[in-house]
Amino acid sequence: MTSSVNRNAEAIRKYGLFIDGKEVPTDRLMECMNPFTGEPWAMVADAEEADVDRAVAAARSAFDEGPWHSLTATQRGALLRRLGDIIKRDAEELARIESTDNGKLYRETFGQWQYIAEHFYYFAGMADKLQGDVVASDRPNFFIYTRREPLGVVAAITPWNSPGLLLTYKLAPGLAAGCTFVVKPSEHASVSTIELGKRIKEAGFPDGVYNVITGQGRIGAALVKHPGIDKVAFTGATETGKAIAASAAQNLTRVSLELGGKSPNVVFADADLDVAANGAIAGIFGASGQTCMAGSRLLVEESVHDALLEKIVALSRKIRLGDPISSDTEMGPMANVPQFNKVLEYLDVAARDGAVVASGGAADSENGGLFIEPTILTNVTNDMRIAREEVFGPILSVIKFRNEAEAIALANDTRFGLAAAVWTQNIHRGHRVAHQLRAGTVWINAYRVVSFAAPFGGYKESGIGRENGLDGIREYTETKSVYVEMTGEPRDPFKLG
Template identity: 75%
Template sequence: MPAYGNWINGREEASGATCETLNPYNQQPWATVAQGTVQDVDRAVRAARAAFEQGPWAAMTATERAALLRRLGDIIKRDAQELARIESTDNGKLYKEMLGQWQYLPEWFYYNAGLADKLQGDVIPSDRPNFMIYTRHEPLGVVGAITPWNSPGLLLIFKLAAGLAAGCTFVVKPSEHTPVSTVELARRIHEAGFPPGVFNVVNGPPEVGAALVGHPGIDKIAFTGATETGKKIAAQAARNLTRVSLELGGKSPNIVFADADLDVAANGAVAGIFAATGQTCMAGSRLLVQQDVHDALLDRIVEQTRSIKLGDPMDPATQMGPCANEPQLRKVLEYIDVARQEGASLKYGGQVDPALGGLFVQPTVFANVHNAMRIAREEVFGPVLSVIPFKDEEEAIRIANDTRFGLAAAVWTQNVHRAHRVAHRLRAGTVWINAYRVVSFAAPFGGYGESGLGRENGVDAIREFTETKSVYVELSGAPRDPFKLG
C-alpha cells in the first residue's frame, strides 16, 4: 500500500504511529498514513510562523506569489485525473464528480493569483491639513485549516488559494477518514516552488485538531464541518482571540412553485440531494412543493430515485456511491428510523441496499413531512429527501426560513418576478433560481445563522485573510506640542 506522512517545513515525514485509510466502496485498507502528535502540531506552526515572518516567502512581492499560484494551478490541471482517482478511493465519491472538481480547481488559483497584487489600500482625505492618511491590507499570519471528509481537496482550496494570495502560511489538519489528497496536494505545492513552511500538514485524530485550534501561534482557524464542532472550535479559539471562519451545516430548502417546469425541477431535486450521496453541506434536503403540483412532482422524483444506479465509484455508469464511513452510515440509518417514528411516509429506500450491502444506503424519499419533524430540522448528511407541501408564496418563505441554518436555497418557477422576490427574502448565503448545487471561484460562499461565519471564494475571501492598517504621515515637519492630539 502507498504510505503517506505528515508534511512539515517542506519535507514529508514518517512517524512511529500510522493508521490505514479505508476505501468506502469495498471497506478495504488502501493506504497507510502517519499519525501526528501535539508536538508535530507545534513544529508545524513554528515552521509556518518562521516562513511568514522571514525567508523567501516573507520577502516575496504579491506578483511573485501570484506566479507560484499560477504554477500550482497548472500542476493540478496536469494531475487532475490522478488526484480524482485518489480522492474517490479515499471518500467513495464518484470518480467522474471528483474529476470534474479537480479539473475546475485550478481556476481558484488563477483567480486568486489575479487578486494577489490588487489588494490596494486607500488614501483617505484627512481632516488635518498636515497629515496624509492611507491604508494597507496586510496578510493575517498563520492559518490553521481543518477540513472534512466529503470534499477534502475542494474545501481546502476554497481557503488555501485566497490565503496564499494574501501572503498567509498554513497548517492543515485533514479529516482522519480522508487525509491522502491533502498530502498529495502538499507534494505538488512543493513541486510548484513554494518555500518550506508555507504549507504544512499534520494528520491524525481529533486531538490533533484541538491542539491546532488552541495553539497560540495560530492567527486564524478556517474550518469546514459540522455545526456543533464549529461551535466548539469557536469557543476554544476565543481563548486566544484567534479569528475563525466557519463553513458549517445546512438544511437547505429547494422550493418548487406550481408554474415550474416539473421535469426540470425533478432533475434538480434529485441531483440536489442524491449527488455525492447527500454528503454535502448544501444538499437540498428539504423539498418544498406547492400543493397544486405536489403529487405530480413526487411521482416524478420517486420514479427517478428508483432508477439511480448504485455501485463502484470508479464505474462511469454509477450514479451514487457509498457513505464515506461506517459512523456516517449509522447516522443516516438512525435518522431514517426517526422519520418513520415521527410519521413521515416512506416512498422509496430507507435501508442498506440489499444487493450491495456494506456502506451503501438506498436513496430515500419521505413524504408527509412537516417542518417541525427532526428529519426536517436536523442535518442528516446523507441521501434522505424530505418532501414538504406548501400553499402559497408566503407559506413557502416562512417554512424555508424556519431553520437554524442558512447555507443555500433554490427557487423553481417560470415567473421572473417571483423568482427574484423570493430569492431576496430567503435567509441563505446562496440562492439558485431554476438550478441547484453550482459554485464558482468568483462568487462568495458561506451561510447565515448556524451555517457559519465568513465567506469563501470571490473577492470577499481574500479579505478574510488580511489585516487593515491605517498609516498617518505628518507632512509639515514642524515641532508639535507633545500634549496635543493631532
C-alpha cells in the same frame, strides 16, 4: 493514464506528516479505508501534539522571516499559476486518490480537481490586486492611507466529503494574500491533502508555507488553541464549529466557519416540473447527499405536490449505485462507517415521527457495504427531526405549502442558512422570494452551482465569514491605517491630532 492507486490494497501506501517542505516519517499510523471495498488502501500518520508545535513553527518561520516573507504579491501569483498547471496535469490521479479515500464519484472528483486549478488561476490574478485606499483626511497636515496585509499563520481544518475543493476554498485566497498554512484534514480522508503538498513543493513554494498534520480530533483541537495560529478556517459540522469558535476565542484567534445546512428547495406550481425534478435529484443525491448545501428539504406547492413527487420517485429509482470509480455509477457509498450508521438512525427517527417512505428507505442490499438507497420521504412536517437536523446523506424530505408566504416562512424556519433554491417561471416571484430567503447562496431554477468568483458561506448557524471571490481573500488580510505628518513642524505633545 493508469492510476497509481491500488484499489485492491495489494500494496498499501504509507504517508508521513508533511512539515517544512518534507515528508516526516512516523511509526504512529492510521488505516485509510476504501468505503467501496471495505478494505484498507493507505496509511497516514497519527500525529501527536509535538508535531503540531513543529508544523506551526515551520509556518511561523516561513511567514515571519523566510523567502515567502520577501516575495512580492506578483511573485506569489506566479507560484499560484504554476500550482494550477500542476494540479490540472495531475487531476486524474488526484481524483482517483480522493474517490478511493471517500467513495465520491470519480467523475465528480475529477471535475472538482480540474476546477480547483481554476481557483488557483483566479486567485493568482488577484494576488497583486489587493489594494488599500487613500483616506480623505480631516486634518490638513496628515496624509492617510491603508494597507491590506496578510493575516499570518492559518490553521485549515477540512472535512472528508470534498477535501481537495474545500481546502482550496481556504488555501488559494490565503496563499494569494501571503499567509502560510497548517492543514488538518479529516482522519477519514487525508491522502489527497498530503499529495497536494508534493505538488506545492514542485511548484516552487518555499518550505514551511504549506504543512499537513494528520490524526484524530485531538490534533485539530491542539491546533485551534495553539498560540502561534492567527486564524482558523474550518469546514464541518455546526456543533464542531461552535467548539472551535469557543476554543479559538481564548487567544482571540480569528475564525471563519463554513458549517451545516438544511437547505430548502422551493418549487412553485408554475415551475417547469421536469426541470425542477432534475434539480431536486441533483440537489440531494449528488455526492450521496454528503454535502453541506444538499437540498434536503423539498418544499412543494400543494397543487403540484403529487405530480412532482411522481417524477422524483421515478428518477430516484433509476439511480445507479456502485463502484465510484466506474463511469456508469451515479451514486457511491457513504464515506465511512460512522456516517453510514448515522443516516440509518435518521431513517428510524423519521419513521417514528410519522414520515412515509415513498422510495428507498434502507441500506442497499444489492451493493452491500456502506450503500444507502436514495430515499424520498413524504408526510413530513417542518417540526420533525428529519426536517430540522442535518443528516448528510441521501434522504429527501418533501413538505407541502399553500402559498408564497407560507413557502418563505417554512424555508426560513430553520437554524441553518447556507443555501436555498426557488423554482418558478415567474421572474418577479423568483427575485422576490430569493431576496426574502435567509441563506448565503440562493439559486433560481438551478441547484448546487458554485463559482470561485462568488462568495460562499452561511447565515445563522451555517457559519461565519465567506469563502471565494473578493470577500474570500479579504478574510485572510488585516487592514492597517498609516498616518503621514506632512509639515515636519513640532506638535503640541498634549494635543491629539
